Amino acid sequence: MTRLDLAALTMIALGLFVAPAHAQVTVAERSIVELQEMMVSGEAAAVAITQAYLDRIAAYDQQGPVINAMVWLNPDALSDAEALDRERAERGPRGPLHGIPIILKDNYDTPEMPTAAGTLALANNYAPDDAFQVARLRDAGAIILGKANMHELASGITTISSMGGQTRNPYDLSRNPGGSSGGTGAAIAASFAAVGWGSDTCGSIRIPAAQNDLVGLRPTKGLSSIDGIIPLAATQDVGGPLARTVRDLAISLDATVGADPNDPATAILTGREVPRFVDSLDEDALRGARIGILEAYFGEAPEEAAAARLVRAAIEEMVGLGADTVTVEIPDLDSLIAGSGVIGYETKWDLIDYFAQTPDAPVTSLGEILESGLVHEALVPRMRTRNESEERYSDEYRAALAKRAPLREAVEATLNRHSLDALVFPTVRTIPSVIGDPQRGSSCSLGANTGLPSISVPVGFTSGVPIGMELMARTLEDARLVSLAYAFEQATDHRRIPATTPPLEDRLAPPVEDLVLEAGVPPGLIDAPVAGVSVEGDVLFDPVMNRLSLHVELVGVDASQARGVALRYPHEDGGWQVAHLILRSGQVEGRVSIELSAPQRDHLDAGDMHLIVVTRTRPLGAVTVGLLPRG
Numbered sequence: 001m002t003r004l005d006l007a008a009l010t011m012i013a014l015g016l017f018v019a020p021a022h023a024q025v026t027v028a029e030r031s032i033v034e035l036q037e038m039m040v041s042g043e044a045a046a047v048a049i050t051q052a053y054l055d056r057i058a059a060y061d062q063q064g065p066v067i068n069a070m071v072w073l074n075p076d077a078l079s080d081a082e083a084l085d086r087e088r089a090e091r092g093p094r095g096p097l098h099g100i101p102i103i104l105k106d107n108y109d110t111p112e113m114p115t116a117a118g119t120l121a122l123a124n125n126y127a128p129d130d131a132f133q134v135a136r137l138r139d140a141g142a143i144i145l146g147k148a149n150m151h152e153l154a155s156g157i158t159t160i161s162s163m164g165g166q167t168r169n170p171y172d173l174s175r176n177p178g179g180s181s182g183g184t185g186a187a188i189a190a191s192f193a194a195v196g197w198g199s200d201t202c203g204s205i206r207i208p209a210a211q212n213d214l215v216g217l218r219p220t221k222g223l224s225s226i227d228g229i230i231p232l233a234a235t236q237d238v239g240g241p242l243a244r245t246v247r248d249l250a251i252s253l254d255a256t257v258g259a260d261p262n263d264p265a266t267a268i269l270t271g272r273e274v275p276r277f278v279d280s281l282d283e284d285a286l287r288g289a290r291i292g293i294l295e296a297y298f299g300e301a302p303e304e305a306a307a308a309r310l311v312r313a314a315i316e317e318m319v320g321l322g323a324d325t326v327t328v329e330i331p332d333l334d335s336l337i338a339g340s341g342v343i344g345y346e347t348k349w350d351l352i353d354y355f356a357q358t359p360d361a362p363v364t365s366l367g368e369i370l371e372s373g374l375v376h377e378a379l380v381p382r383m384r385t386r387n388e389s390e391e392r393y394s395d396e397y398r399a400a401l402a403k404r405a406p407l408r409e410a411v412e413a414t415l416n417r418h419s420l421d422a423l424v425f426p427t428v429r430t431i432p433s434v435i436g437d438p439q440r441g442s443s444c445s446l447g448a449n450t451g452l453p454s455i456s457v458p459v460g461f462t463s464g465v466p467i468g469m470e471l472m473a474r475t476l477e478d479a480r481l482v483s484l485a486y487a488f489e490q491a492t493d494h495r496r497i498p499a500t501t502p503p504l505e506d507r508l509a510p511p512v513e514d515l516v517l518e519a520g521v522p523p524g525l526i527d528a529p530v531a532g533v534s535v536e537g538d539v540l541f542d543p544v545m546n547r548l549s550l551h552v553e554l555v556g557v558d559a560s561q562a563r564g565v566a567l568r569y570p571h572e573d574g575g576w577q578v579a580h581l582i583l584r585s586g587q588v589e590g591r592v593s594i595e596l597s598a599p600q601r602d603h604l605d606a607g608d609m610h611l612i613v614v615t616r617t618r619p620l621g622a623v624t625v626g627l628l629p630r631g
Helices: 003-013 032-041 046-060 077-091 132-139 182-189 206-211 246-256 264-269 302-320 333-337 343-356 366-371 380-387 395-417 445-450 478-492 598-606
Strands: 070-073 101-105 143-148 195-200 215-218 238-243 290-294 324-328 422-426 454-462 465-472 513-520 534-542 547-555 562-570 576-583 589-595 610-615 623-629
Touching (some): 032 046, 046 101, 046 143, 077 143, 101 182, 132 143, 143 182, 182 195, 182 238, 195 246, 206 215, 206 465, 215 478, 246 478, 333 445, 343 366, 343 395, 395 445, 445 465, 454 478, 534 623, 547 562
Parallel strands (some): 101 143, 101 195, 290 422
Antiparallel strands (some): 070 143, 422 465, 454 465, 513 534, 534 547, 562 610
16 A cells, blocks of 8 residues: 555544545434445544544534433544554455444443442542453443433433433433433434443333334343443343444443453353354344233233233234244243342342442442432432341342342243244333332343343334333344344334434534425315414424424404414324413414424424414304424
8 A cells, every 4th residue: 555545544544535624424213234335425424423423422412402412422433433443444444343432321331431320439440451341342342422320320211310410311301211321322323422331120121212212232141241330230121222223232242241350250151162243143033033022011000001902013013023922921930020020139239249349439438428418309218228128148139139030930831841942022101100119010020030131223203202122032042033123123123313413514503494385175074264363473392392483463353252273293093182272362463482292393393283273253263373494
């Protein structure tokens, strides 16, 4: 290679060869494969891609919708990207993660950023080295962009913490993003990075995957090392990626799974070949597969019906792709699973072990964390209870441990009895809860208490928020699960970009839109509009905040005849429903600002939201006025 060739390659790698300095790189919804293609072709360099993700974080995390997903940004991210660009130019890429920005949950150790596990008490906790999986990621050429908020000390599933506050779901800002890896889930859903890492003690990868339209695998216990992850319960803790596509998940798993002498659980891999996830991907994986429908985990409450309906529809889609299904039950499941969780017995003691290996940590125990007074009020009661444990190996703890093997054996026996590839059920039986409310409907314990692999895959939306389907398999059949998920994803594609975090325009969030008021009559609504009656004014829509601002004036109707102007949209079962009252009875002019729900936003985007004028002489509607984009 000549000096000129090397210089040209270096310019391409640094993003200087193909576009002017002000050109914007679009990274929203880009896959790892697409980002690599951009770097190989010279369309963009890692430093430009990294900056583009930082721009999205700046636009949407603490501004605009205020997703509030991030707690730390890596001060070295851009310089790391520049170094990897130079390396690519000189020696070529290390592999598929070379130059790819990723995000870590705030319980993964790194020396350049604090590892706080969501608590202010650890805001100055600098680890001496990288967690095992972080070291693997750096070796693969990944760029650590920052760390995401989490439910404090991983002890909950709504992602609220003293360190980062409340993270919001980018699909519906009034709702939780799942947890405890909800910051990671919201960040990846909002394209703050290509892929993100979480941890799962009882659902904390699968729940945020389901509630952020992502795919996430809780791997077989021991397939991935938890060394350097602040523990909740080492017996149940696992770590791994959340991604927007199954291929991205597979690439990320290939880089981080494997044996580690610092994690005894990984001894399960002794004498076994480590799964290769990308190599296992097969669009026809569902052809001939046998899927067991775990009916007991679908739920019967009214609030569980929507998720169940979507998962059953997904099962039918799998049948259409060649799968066979059978409804199954696990004998004595309720009694087997009862009392098999160990979080309450291990948290106190596992934290002591972690701090003993972190010499500069500001505290040495859960007790000292509580004494600091720096724990969020939502966590204090639970943490105080867990700190009351007086001995590490109590009789109650030993009894809980003893129940885990029989539970796992019962699940695997069911899989074997019916010759199944996987069990299937809703990841969470209810939609994401409203912020401030507890999250109900999780089935996380089955995977967590057996140590068996479980993957959550998107199956669609209800009430504007995503729902996930969980598939569970035998020990170390993780790659088979990922392949089944890939086949389903490729045939269905339920991934949707959040409306609150659209692609940037010139590195900024899209501007407020000016909507047009257009008279019309929805079919079958009223016989005919009343001549001379209309609505005039200005309507602005902020697409990032989901906020509709209206200044309207009722024309052709005096105050004595006015009974109201309402904003309406279709009901999913037919007909119409009122979203908001714009003018009250007796009003002919007014201003109102409305934050739309996720379903309301969908209907506004579809052009089927309108104002209806109700008068004394036309109580069922005198005229309707559509809200349409200008031009």
